[in-house]
Amino acid sequence: MAQTRSGSKLLWDILSYAIMIVLAIICIGPIIWTFLTSIKVEEDIVTRDMVYFPTRFTFESYVKLWNQSSYPVLVMNSLVVTSLTVLICLLTGSIAAYSFSRFNFKGRTQLMLAYLVVRMFPAVLMIIPLFIVMRNIGLLDSTVGLAVAYTSFLLPLFVWMLKGFFDAAPKELESAARIDGSTRIGAMFRIVIPIARNGLVATCVFVAIAAWNEYLFALMLTTSQGSRTWPVGLQLMVGEFQLPWGMLAAGGMISILPVIILFAIVQRVMVAGITAGAVKG
Amino acid sequence: MSRSLNMPGSRPPRTIWEAISPFRLIGELSETRYWMYLLLLPSALLITAVVLYPTVYGMQMSFREMRLNRPDLGNDWVLFKHYVRMINDPIFWVSLRNTAVWVTSSIVLEFLIGLIAALALNRDLPGTKLLAVLILLPYFLPNVVAGHMWALMLDPRMGVINDLLLKVGLLTEYKAWFADPTTAMAAAIIVEAWHSFPFFTLLIMAGLKGIPTDLYKAANIDGAGAFAQLRLITLPMLKTIIAAAVILRVIGLVNSPDLLLILTSGGPGRSTQVLSLYAFQMAYKDFNFGYAGALSVVMFVFLMLFAWAYVRLSKVNQE
Amino acid sequence: MATLSIKGVRKSYGSLEVLSNIDLELEDGGFLVLLGPSGCGKSTLLSIIAGLEPSSGGDVVIGGRTVNDVHPKDRNIAMVFQSYALYPTMSVQRNIGFGLEMRKVETAARESAVAGAAELLQISHLLERKPGQLSGGQRQRVAMGRAIVRQPDLFLFDEPLSNLDAKLRVEMRTEIKRLHDRLGTSVVYVTHDQVEAMTLGTKVAVMKGGVIQQLADPQTIYERPANMFVAGFIGSPTMNFLEGTLVQDGGGLVLKHAAGALVLTGIEQDVRSHIGRPVVAGIRPETMSAAGGASTLQGSVDVVEPTGPDTMVIVNVGGQMITARLGSRDRPKLGAEMTLAVDTAAVNLFDPESGNRIGGDV
Numbered sequence: 001m002a003q004t005r006s007g008s009k010l011l012w013d014i015l016s017y018a019i020m021i022v023l024a025i026i027c028i029g030p031i032i033w034t035f036l037t038s039i040k041v042e043e044d045i046v047t048r049d050m051v052y053f054p055t056r057f058t059f060e061s062y063v064k065l066w067n068q069s070s071y072p073v074l075v076m077n078s079l080v081v082t083s084l085t086v087l088i089c090l091l092t093g094s095i096a097a098y099s100f101s102r103f104n105f106k107g108r109t110q111l112m113l114a115y116l117v118v119r120m121f122p123a124v125l126m127i128i129p130l131f132i133v134m135r136n137i138g139l140l141d142s143t144v145g146l147a148v149a150y151t152s153f154l155l156p157l158f159v160w161m162l163k164g165f166f167d168a169a170p171k172e173l174e175s176a177a178r179i180d181g182s183t184r185i186g187a188m189f190r191i192v193i194p195i196a197r198n199g200l201v202a203t204c205v206f207v208a209i210a211a212w213n214e215y216l217f218a219l220m221l222t223t224s225q226g227s228r229t230w231p232v233g234l235q236l237m238v239g240e241f242q243l244p245w246g247m248l249a250a251g252g253m254i255s256i257l258p259v260i261i262l263f264a265i266v267q268r269v270m271v272a273g274i275t276a277g278a279v280k281g
Numbered sequence: 282m283s284r285s286l287n288m289p290g291s292r293p294p295r296t297i298w299e300a301i302s303p304f305r306l307i308g309e310l311s312e313t314r315y316w317m318y319l320l321l322l323p324s325a326l327l328i329t330a331v332v333l334y335p336t337v338y339g340m341q342m343s344f345r346e347m348r349l350n351r352p353d354l355g356n357d358w359v360l361f362k363h364y365v366r367m368i369n370d371p372i373f374w375v376s377l378r379n380t381a382v383w384v385t386s387s388i389v390l391e392f393l394i395g396l397i398a399a400l401a402l403n404r405d406l407p408g409t410k411l412l413a414v415l416i417l418l419p420y421f422l423p424n425v426v427a428g429h430m431w432a433l434m435l436d437p438r439m440g441v442i443n444d445l446l447l448k449v450g451l452l453t454e455y456k457a458w459f460a461d462p463t464t465a466m467a468a469a470i471i472v473e474a475w476h477s478f479p480f481f482t483l484l485i486m487a488g489l490k491g492i493p494t495d496l497y498k499a500a501n502i503d504g505a506g507a508f509a510q511l512r513l514i515t516l517p518m519l520k521t522i523i524a525a526a527v528i529l530r531v532i533g534l535v536n537s538p539d540l541l542l543i544l545t546s547g548g549p550g551r552s553t554q555v556l557s558l559y560a561f562q563m564a565y566k567d568f569n570f571g572y573a574g575a576l577s578v579v580m581f582v583f584l585m586l587f588a589w590a591y592v593r594l595s596k597v598n599q600e
Numbered sequence: 601m602a603t604l605s606i607k608g609v610r611k612s613y614g615s616l617e618v619l620s621n622i623d624l625e626l627e628d629g630g631f632l633v634l635l636g637p638s639g640c641g642k643s644t645l646l647s648i649i650a651g652l653e654p655s656s657g658g659d660v661v662i663g664g665r666t667v668n669d670v671h672p673k674d675r676n677i678a679m680v681f682q683s684y685a686l687y688p689t690m691s692v693q694r695n696i697g698f699g700l701e702m703r704k705v706e707t708a709a710r711e712s713a714v715a716g717a718a719e720l721l722q723i724s725h726l727l728e729r730k731p732g733q734l735s736g737g738q739r740q741r742v743a744m745g746r747a748i749v750r751q752p753d754l755f756l757f758d759e760p761l762s763n764l765d766a767k768l769r770v771e772m773r774t775e776i777k778r779l780h781d782r783l784g785t786s787v788v789y790v791t792h793d794q795v796e797a798m799t800l801g802t803k804v805a806v807m808k809g810g811v812i813q814q815l816a817d818p819q820t821i822y823e824r825p826a827n828m829f830v831a832g833f834i835g836s837p838t839m840n841f842l843e844g845t846l847v848q849d850g851g852g853l854v855l856k857h858a859a860g861a862l863v864l865t866g867i868e869q870d871v872r873s874h875i876g877r878p879v880v881a882g883i884r885p886e887t888m889s890a891a892g893g894a895s896t897l898q899g900s901v902d903v904v905e906p907t908g909p910d911t912m913v914i915v916n917v918g919g920q921m922i923t924a925r926l927g928s929r930d931r932p933k934l935g936a937e938m939t940l941a942v943d944t945a946a947v948n949l950f951d952p953e954s955g956n957r958i959g960g961d962v
Contacts, residue, residue, distance in 0.1 A: 012507070016401040023398050024415040026475065030430040031418075033441055037433060050444040092323035099320035111321070118328060119529075120584050121336050122536045124560040125577035128570050129335035129342065152331040155324055172685035175652045180746070181673040181702030185311035194689040213423030215539050220565060231425040235543060238429070245433055252426040263421045267414055275487035312671060314654075 031256070038062065038249035045245050061246035062254070070225060071251060074233035077143060078212055081229055084147035085154060085211040086204050092151075093158040094200070098188055100159065101166035102174070112163075115156040126152055127220045134221060141223045149217050154207045161206065161273040165199025166192060202269035205262050212259065230255050343574035350568040363575035372551060372559060373576070380555040382466060383473075383541075384534045388527060390474040395481025395526075400515075402482070403489045420479035428543035431472040435459065459545055462552035469544050469553055476540065477533070481526055488522035489515070524595045528588055535584055556580050602663030602676075602753035602786060603628050604649070609658035611644055611810075618644050619810045622658070626803065631780055631787045633801035635794065637833070641810040642790045643758060649788060650756050651675050663753050673702070678747035679756040682763060684739045686731035686746075692718075693727040696745045717749040720779075737768045744776070748783065757789040761796065773799060794834050798822065806830045824868075825948060828955040831882045837912060840922045842881045842897075843952065846874050855881050859918025863895045866945035870959035874951065879958065882948040885912070885925040890932070893941035897922060901932045915940060 037045055041058050044051040065071050100112055130149050131140065139145030169192045177187035193200065215231040222228045228236075234251050237243045243251075263270070310316065346359050367373045402413050419427065434442045437457035446452040458468040492515065500510050516523075538558035541547065547554035547562070556576060564573035606624040610617070619641045626632045634642040647653040649660055651672035659666050667675050678699070686695050693714055694701070700710045718724040721741045731739055740760065747755055760776070761769045777800055780787055791797055797804045798818045805815045806829075814826035825831035831839045844857035853864040853871065862881065871879070888897075890913075899917035906912075911926045915938055924940050932938050949958045 013404070013406060016404050016406060019397055019401040020409070020412045020416065023394070023401075024412050027419050027479075028415050030427075030434060030475070031422075033434055034426075034430045046439060048439075050439070050441060052441075088327070092327055095320040096324035099317045103317035105317050111325075115328070118332050120532055120536075120581065120588065121332060122557060122560070122577040122580045122584075124536075124538075124557060124564060124573060125339040125581060126332060126335040127561075128564050128573060128577075129338035130331065131564075132570075133335065133338075148327075148331060151327055152335075155328060159324060170683055170685060172681040172683050173687060175647075175650070175672075176679065176681060176685035176746075177687070177698070178652065179650060179672045179677060179679050180699035180750075183308035183311050184316060185308055186702075188311075191687055191689075209421055213421075213425075215423070215425050215543070216537060216561070220561075231423055234429075235425055245436075245439075248429055249433065252429055256422055256426050259421055259423070260418065263418065264414060267417065271417065271483055272487075275484055 031260075034249045034252055037245055038253050040246065042244070042246060061244075061250035065247045065250045065254070069237060069247075070233060071230070071254070073225060074228060074230040075254070077227055078229040078231075080143045081146050081150070081218075081227075082208050082211045084144060085150045086208050088147060088151050089155055089158040089207050090204065093155050094162060094193075097159045097162035097166055098192065101163045102171065102192075112160075115159055118156050119153060123153070123216055127217060130217075131220055140221060141227050143227045146218060146221050146227060146229070147211070149221055150211050150214060154210055157210070158203055158207050161203045162196070162200065164273055165196040165203065168199070169195040198266075198269045199273055202266045202273050205266045206270050206274065209259050209262060212255075339574045340578055342570055343572075343578045345571050347571040347574070348567075348569050359571070363572045364579075366572065367575060367579065372554065373556075375551045376554045376556045376559040379466065379551075379553060380535065380557075383470065383553075383555050384531060386470045387473045387477070387534055388530055390470065391478040391530065392481050392523070392527070394474060394478040396485055398478070398482040399485035399489060400511075403486055417479040417483060419476050420483070422476070424476070424539040425543055427472065427476045428540055431468075431475070432459070432544065435468060460549055462549050465545055465549060465552050469541055472544060473534075473540055477530065480530060484522050484526040485519060488519045492518045520595060524591065528591060531587060531591075532584060535580060603661075604632070604663075604754060604786060604788065605659075605661045606645075606649070607659040607661065609645070609648060609660065610656045611641070611648060611653070612656050617810060619648075619655075622810075622812060624805060624812070624815065626786055626788065629784045629786055631789065631800055631802045633797040633804045634788065634790045634807060635792070635797040635801075635804055635833075636807035636813075637792060640807040642807050645807075646756055646758055646788060646790050649754075650677060650679055676750075676753045677756055678750050678752040678754075679758065680743045680747050680760045682759040684731075684743040684760075684763075686739055686742055688731050690730070691727065692723065692729050692731065692734070692742050692745075695731065695742060696727075696749050699746065699750045713749050714745075717745040720748065720782075721745050721775075736764050737772065740764060740768075740772055741775075744779070748779070752785065755785055755787045755789075757787065757791075759791055760789075761791070762793070776800060794836070798834070806833060808833075823946065824957070825882070826957055828880065828882070828950050831948065831950070831957075835884060837885050837923045837925070840883045840885065841950075842883060842917070842920055842922065844879065844881065846871060846877060846879045846949070848875050855879065857918060858920065860898060862897060862942060862944070864944045864947060864949075865895060867947065867949065868945065869949055869957070871949050874949070874958050878952050880950040880952045882950060883922070883942060884946060885923045887943040887946040888922075888924040888926075888940045889943075890924075890926050890930045890938070891941045892939060895942045895944045897940045897942060899938060899940075901934055901936050901938050904931060904934065906931070913938070 036054060038061050039057045039059065040051065040054045041056045041060070044054050044056065100108065127149075130152075134140040134145045134149070139148065173191050173195070174184070174187045177191045178184065182190060213231065214229070215235070218229045218232045219235075222232060230251070234248070234255070237251075238248060310319065343363055344358055344360060346354050346357050346362075348354055398416055402409055402416070434440050435458045437443070437455055437460065440455070443452060443455040447455070456464070458464050496514050496518075497510060500514055505513065536557055538555060538561050541553055541555060541558050542561065545553040547558050557580065560573045560576035560580065563569050563576060604624070604626040606622050609619060609622045611619040622645060624632070634645060636642050644653065648655045651667065651670060655668070660668060662675060662677070687698065690698065696717060697710045697714045700713060705713070714727070715724065718727055721744060723738060723741045723745060726734060726738060726742070731742065734742065743760070757776070761772055764772060773796055780800075789796075789800060801818050803815065804818050804821050806813045806821060808829055814821055814830045816826075821830060822834055825834065825839075828841065832841070842855070842857055842862070844855040844862070847854050847856055849863075853867060853875075855862040855864055864881075897915070897917050899915040899922065901913060902916045902921065903914040904911060905914075906928065909928055911928055911930050913924050913926055913930070913932060915922050915924060922940070950956065951958050
C-alpha cells in the first residue's frame with residue numbers, strides 16, 4: 001500500500017515538472033527568440049536555413065534603433081506618462097483605498113462595486129469622448145492628458161489592489177495610535193502606510209507596468225512626436241519604415257526589460273495583491 | 282453627539298503659527314465624521330471626469346451625427362439611425378460572430394492551460410518559485426511586443442515555428458499564418474492565450490491555497506482518485522474564483538482590440554474583425570464617432586447582459 | 601486615577617441595537633470586568649468609553665468630566681488590545697514611548713519613563729527588538745508597558761489574554777492583578793472568560809444582548825446570580841437547574857420534582873409569592889456531597905468523570921441530569937442508585953418564566 005502511494009506521488013511529481021517546464025519554455029521561448037534575433041547579424045535573420053544557435057553576435061540593431069530612430073524620445077515620453085500615472089494614482093487612489101479599508105459608511109459597498117464596474121465600459125466608448133474633451137481643453141497629444149486618461153482604467157485597479165494591502169494592517173493598530181495621541185491622518189501616515197509599504201510599492205509597479213504597456217489610448221490620444229509613447233511609436237515604425245526584424249526585436253527587448261526586472265523584483269507581493277483584489281471582487 | 286469641525290476636546294493651538302499650520306488643520310479635519318468621504322472625493326471626481334462623463338457622452342453620441350471629417354453634416358440628433366444601420370451592416374454581423382469565436386475560444390484555452398499550470402505549481406515542488414515567475418511573465422508583457430514576438434516566430438519567410446513544424450513533418454512548406462483567412466483567427470487566439478492564460482493561473486493558484494488540505498486527506502481516505510478529487514473538491518471549491526476570472530477576462534477580450542489591431546488589423550478580409558476593432562477603426566480611420574459610439578454601446582449592453590446572466594447562472598448552480 | 605460613570609449609553613447601527621441604556625459606576629481604583637458571550641456588546645461599550653466609536657446617546661464621564669465629544673487621545677486613557685496592536689515597524693522602545701512622543705514629551709524624560717515601565721514588566725532586555733521578534737507573552741508585556749508608561753486615569757483592556765496559551769494566560773492574569781494592586785489605577789476589562797472575571801474584578805458586569813444582566817462583586821455574582829443566564833454563564837461545570845414546584849410543607853418549604861422532593865432549609869430568598877407555582881432551583885455542583893441528610897436528591901449514576909482533584913458525577917434525577925462535584929475518592933458505580941446531600945442554603949430559586957431570581961436582588 002505504502003509503496004504504491006509513494007509510487008503514484010512520484011508519478012504526479014514527474015508529470016508536474018513536465019507540465020511546468022514545457023509551459024515555462026513556451027512562455028519565455030518567444031522572449032528568448034526575440035532576444036536572439038535582436039543580437040543576430042542581418043544575414044542570420046534573413047536566411048532560409050534557420051540559425052538556432054547564432055555564432056556571430058552584434059549589438060548593431062540596438063545601436064541603430066537608439067541612434068537613428070526616435071526611440072529614445074519615445075521611451076522618454078513613456079517614462080513621463082508612466083510616472084505621471086503612478087503619481088496621480090498615488091495622490092488620489094491611496095487615500096480612497098484607505099477610506100474603503102478603514103471605514104464603514106453608508107454606500108461603501110456600492111461605491112466599491114462602482115469602482116469595479118467601471119472596467120466594463122468599452123475602451124472605445126471612453127476614448128472617443130476623451131479625444132473630444134481633451135481636444136477642447138488642449139490636453140490632446142500631451143503626456144499629462146494621456147496620464148489622466150490612463151487613470152480611467154488604472155485608478156480603480158489601484159484602489160482595489162491597495163485596499164487589500166491596507167486591510168492586512170489591523171484596525172486595532174490605528175485605535176492604539178489614536179489613543180496614543182495620533183490623529184487619524186497621523187495614524188495613516190505613521191502606522192498604516194509603513195506596514196503596507198511593500199503592498200504600496202507592488203501596486204505602484206503594477207500600475208506602472210500597465211501604463212508603460214498601454215497601446216490603444218496612446219494611439220488615439222497622441223498625434224505627434226512630442227508625447228507619443230513607445231508602443232505607438234514602435235508600431236508606427238513597423239508600418240511606415242518596414243522596420244527590419246533585428247531593430248524591431250531590439251526595440252521590443254529594450255521596452256520589456258524594465259517590465260521583466262520590476263516584475264521579478266516585486267512579483268510575489270504583486271501577485272498576492274492582484275489575486276486579493278479579484279477574489280474579493 | 283455631533284462632532285463639529287472644531288473639536289471641543291482638542292488642545293488649543295499654542296502659537297499663531299500652529300493655529301494656521303496646514304498639518305494641524307488637516308489633522309483636525311481627519312477627526313471629523315466626513316473624513317472618509319473627503320478621502321474618496323479626489324478619486325471619485327477623477328473617475329467621474331474620465332470615465333462616467335465620457336461614457337455618458339459616448340452614449341448620447343451614438344444618437345447623433347458625429348463625423349469629424351465631415352463637419353458639413355453637423356452634429357444633429359439622428360435617433361436610432363446608427364443602430365438601424367448596424368442591423369443592415371454585414372460587417373457588424375461578421376464582427377459579432379468573430380467576437381463570439383474570439384472570446385469563447387480564447388477563454389476555453391486560457392482556462393484549461395491556466396488550470397493545469399496552477400495545479401502543477403500548487404504542488405510546491407522545489408524550483409516551483411522560479412518556474413512560476415517564468416510562467417506568469419507573459420501576462421505582464423505589452424501587447425505590442427507580444428504581438429511582434431509571435432509575428433516574428435510565425436513569419437511566412439523566416440518564422441521559427443514554420444521551420445520547426447517543417448522539421449517534424451507537420452508542414453510541407455512555410456505557411457503564412459496571418460495571411461490565410463482559415464488560420465489567421467486560430468493563430469491570433471494562440472497568441473492571445475499565450476499572453477493571458479497566466480491570469481487564470483494567478484487566480485486559480487490563489488483559490489487553491491484557500492482549499493483546506495483536510496478535504497483532500499479525507500478524500501484520500503475515502504479512496505477518491507486524483508480526477509475524482511479534481512471534479513468533486515477542487516473545481517467546486519474554485520467556482521466563485523473561476524466565475525470572477527471568466528467575467529474579468531470576457532470583459533477584457535470584448536473591450537480591447539489591441540492584440541488583433543497589432544497582429545492582423547482585422548484581416549485578411551474580415552476574418553479577424555471583432556466588434557471592438559470595428560468600433561475603433563470606425564472612430565480612428567473613418568472618424569465616424571456616432572457609429573463607433575453605437576457599436577460600443579451595443580458591446581457594453583452585451584457585456585452587462587453576459588455578466589448578469591453569468592452571475593445568475595453560477596449562483597443557481599451553487600444552490 | 602479617576603472614577604468612571606456611564607449614564608444611559610446606547611448604541612445602534614441603523615435599526616440594530618447593540619447596546620441599550622447602559623448604566624455603570626466604577627469607583628476610583630476599582631477593577632470593572634465586562635463579561636459576556638461574544639456579540640453581547642462588551643467590546644462596543646469599551647470602544648465607546650475609549651472614544652473610538654461614538655455612542656448613539658447617553659454620557660461617558662471619566663473623573664467627573666463628560667467626555668462624549670473628547671478625542672480618545674485627550675481622555676487620558678490607555679488601552680491594551682486583544683491583538684496587542686504593537687506597531688510592527690517600530691522598536692519596542694518606540695512602541696512603548698509612542699504615546700509620550702505624540703504628546704511631545706522630551707526625549708530624556710520619555711526614555712526614563714520607558715525604562716521604568718520596562719523594568720516593572722521585566723522587558724528591559726527587549727527594548728531594541730521589533731514586535732515581530734517577540735513571543736506572545738512578551739508582546740503582551742510590551743502592550744501593557746505602552747499602557748502604563750502614560751500614567752493614565754483609566755486602563756482599558758480588550759480581551760488581552762485570549763491570544764495566549766493556557767499556561768501563559770494564567771501567568772499574565774496574575775501579572776495584571778499585581779500591576780493593578782501596585783498602580784491602583786482604575787481598570788475596565790473586557791473578557792468572555794469567567795475565571796478572569798472572578799479573579800481580577802472588584803466589580804463584574806455580566807452582559808448579554810446589549811443589556812447588563814447583573815452588576816455586582818464577583819462573590820455575589822457567583823452565589824446570588826440575578827437570573828438564570830448569569831447563573832449558567834458563571835461557574836464550571838455549570839449550575840444545575842432542577843425544575844419542580846414549590847410547596848409549603850408544615851413550617852418549611854419543599855421543592856417537588858419528578859423524582860421526589862427536596863427539602864429547602866435556610867433559603868435566603870423571599871419566595872412566598874411563588875408557593876404553589878413552578879420554580880427552577882439552581883444548585884451549584886460543589887454544594888452537593890455523597891452523603892445522607894435532611895435535603896437530598898436520589899437518582900442513578902449516568903456518567904463518572906474523574907478530573908484529578910475532584911470527581912464529576914452526573915446523576916439522573918427523574919429524567920433531569922444533575923452534575924455534582926464530589927471528592928476524588930468518591931467513585932460511584934455506573935447505574936448505581938445514589939443519594940446526594942444538598943447544601944440548600946446555597947440554592948437559588950428562579951422563576952421559570954422570566955428566568956429571574958425570585959425575590960429580586962439580595
